[in-house]
Each structure stands twice: as structure tokens, then as C-alpha cells.
Amino acid sequence: QEQLVESGGGSVQTGGSLRLSCAAARNIADIGCMGWFRQFEGKTREGVAAIAPSGQITYYADSVKGRFTISRENSMPTVSLEMNDLKPEDTGVYYCAADFDTSCARLWIRRLATSWGQGTQVIVSS
Secondary structure, three states, X not given: OOOEEEEOOEEEEOOOOEEEEEEEOOOXXXXXXXXXXXXXXXXXXXXXXXXXXXXXXXXXXXXXXXOEEEEEEOOOOEEEEEEOOOOHHHOEEEEEEEOOOOOOHHHHHHOOOOEEEOOEEEEEEO
């Protein structure tokens, strides 16, 4: 059974923007750190961004710093990824992840998560 559901993917031109959202599809106990990962065809999954429950601690891949912004709303909880100035190399399937760890050490450093979404496609055309 899916526990996280992503939305907001689509196709845009280079320089365009997209906002991805992720929400729990059912009750998930102890949601701490949440984040986004992406996978390019034929490549391994890589971290894009992560955010701690407080919202004050965030992590970004070097390739997206200054262009992407991660945020969360703990009442749902939901996590969003605002993507600006998109480039063709951003094309891929984006996955939402949630982990019980509140420090993001497990999720961001070790790539371990309690729950994963099924992914949403992002296509950026040249």
C-alpha cells in the first residue's frame, strides 16, 4: 500500500518552474525528516533536498542550490519542492521520502527512509 503520494510533475521548457508536493496517503507514525530524491534513466537514485521537522534545517544537492527550495507543513504533513530555472539535466523521476529520524542523518546521509512515494515525472526540454 502506498504511503506517500507525489504530485506536480510535468513537462516544461528550460528555465521554467514546477512545484512538487507530497502527502501521506495514510497514517504514518513518527514522520521526521522528509525529502526528495530523483532518478535519471539508467542511473542510481540521488538526493535532491531534505528538510527536518523544524523547517530550519535543510539540505540540498549542489546541483540544485539556489534553484530549488524545499518546504514542509507539519499539520498534514506534506513536503513540497519548488523548482525554478529548470534545466534539461533536471529531467527524471522524483521520489518523495519520509523517515522517522528528525535530524535527517538517516535520510540525507545514509539514504534510508521509512516510506517512499511512487514517483512523479519531470521533463525539461531544451
